[in-house]
Amino acid sequence: MTKESQLDAAAKALTPSFAGAERMMEMTQVAMARAIESPQRLIEANLEAGAEIFAFMSRRMQAQADFWQKLAKCHAAEDAICVQREFATGLTKDYTAEATLIAEKTAGLAQENFRKLTEQMEDVRAEALAATPVKVAQVA
Secondary structure, three states, rough: OOOOHHHHHHHHHHOOOOHHHHHHHHHHHHHHHHHHHHHHHHHHHHHHHHHHHHHHHHHHHHHHHHHHHHHHHHOOOHHHHHHHHHHHHHHHHHHHHHHHHHHOOOOOOOHHHHHHHHHHHHHHHHHHHHHOOOOOOOOO
């Protein structure tokens, strides 16, 4: 075998096959589709958070209106103080509960995204390893 034919044989052994190139393209398309899923979920999470915040604001505004109605009915300072204390206690409980809810949802979303990302990376890694068999060319 001539040196030129040895080089040709080595080049052919190292050149990926067309089927291998197609497989790599498919893997790239799958990876791109998966990458789009995460931003979509973030958009959905932002919309859910916005809806939750406005619902909370609505409840707090109703509590504020109720507070002023109760306060208007007070005839003694002790009654007004009691209504104010009740309002402040409810306000503290509501804001604490809302902050906890938002923190839990945010942590859940972060865990979900991290889990999905880890799975995607493992899938791509496994597919890449399976699609690229190592060929060793013997050059005489």
